[in-house]
Amino acid sequence: MTTETNHAEWRRDQPVIDMHTHIGVDHLEEAIELMDRNGLETMVDISAYSGETFDEFVEAIADYPGRFGVFGGFEFEDFGEDGWLERELERMERAVEAGAVGFKIHKRMGLVYTDPEGDVVPVDDERLAPLFEKASELDVPIAFHTADPKAFFEPLTPENERYAELSENPDWWWGDHENHPYRWWELIRQLEKVISRHPETTFIGVHFGCAAEEVGYVADVMRDNPNYVVDVSARLPEIGRHDPAFVRDVFIEFQDRILFGTDLGVRETLMLGSPQGFDPTHEQAEAFYDAHWHYFETDEAEIDHPTPIQGDWTVDAIDLPREVLEKFYVTNAQRILGL
Structure with a gap:
């Protein structure tokens, strides 16, 4: 993008929060540089660190008050x-005391993790319930990355519309049903059960409720469950394929429960929403954020989405009102994550 939006000057005066990033502990200065360059106040790392890795990250970000947040894992x-449950409940208490703004459960749940009998653990396994109850007690959200794009469950052939991304990340393909028994809709419905079973717990469905191809379905789940929040990280390519007027209406309806996030990775190699097979520059990272601003702040049609490796198509922008943008960029994350 080469032109600014009508909200650009206003946005630069806001403490914008990117609540879905992945930051290496040795790359905090670079993350600060990227934030300052792109008008962000805070990045939240949602990598779900645990153990010594979590402790090291928390210690490192203490030198930059107000600039970073972190999810525990x-x-x-x-x-x-x-002893597993008791250990993890204790981990939650220690992590929140250390400053964790929430906890994330990785997509390996329902796809990879197994129980002592060797069975893949479903997302809605009731043995997880004490973790959700503990999160409510601690007043922090549980973020779920469940499943992946639908295409990641389809045959791994050049006809797959996400073939380029899967070729770059072959371990993201879940089409082997012998090893990964649950299909896409099964996993998504399992997550829905978890959300409805624990109404006192705030859940964040990352990547637009893990179902960006089904915006209407995600909206229905949000209507039925006031405790459900979503972020938009790495899913503009999918969200943007829907009718922009419909998507805009959804964002306005749920303006208090949608969070801005990008899935930016600031590590040895920058990641612009997904590993892209090359080492991006800071100028390309700026264009990455610029594409987000244009999607949310203009009514432009057939524009590039932020992450080309996620699909060779254009999207139609949704032109959100400024009062919705303020919640989306800033105040929702402040309230829900306690930032």
Whole structure:
């Protein structure tokens, strides 16, 4: 993009929060540079660190008050074994005391993690319930990355519309149903069950409720469950394929429960929403953010989305009102994450 939006000057005066990023502990200065260059006040790392990695990250960001937040994570490799639950509940208490703004459950739940019997653990396994109850007690949200784009469950052939991305990330293909027994809709419905079973817990469905191809479905789940929040990270390519007037109406209806996030990765190699097979420059990262601003702040049609490797198509922008943008960029994250 080469032109600014009508909201650009206003936005630069806002403490914009990117609540879905992945930052290496040795790249905090670079993250600060990127924030300052792109008009952001805060980045939240949602990598779901645990153990020493979490401790090191929390210690490092303490030198930059107000600029970073962090989600804690769980360790599921020994899920269901004696002592596992007690250990993870204690982990939650320590992490919140250290400053964690929430906890994230990775997409490996429902796809990879197994129980002591060797069965893949479904997303709605009731053995997870104490974690959700604990989150409510601690007044922090649980973020879920469940499943992946629908195409990641389809045959891995050049005809797959996400073939380029899957070729770059072959371990993201879930079409082997012998090893990954749950299909896309099964996983999404499992997440819905979790949300409805625990109305006192705030859940964040990352990547637009993990179902950006089904915006209407996500809106229905949000209507039925006031405790459900979504972010938009790395899903503008999918959201933007829907009718812009319809998407705009959804954003306005749920203006208090949608969060701005990009899935930017600031590590050895910058990641612009998805590993892209090359090492982006800071200028390309600026264009990445610029594409987000244009999608949310203009009514332009057939524009480039931020992450070309996620699909070779254009999207239609949704031109959100400024009062909605303020909630989306800033105040929703402040309220829900306690930033």
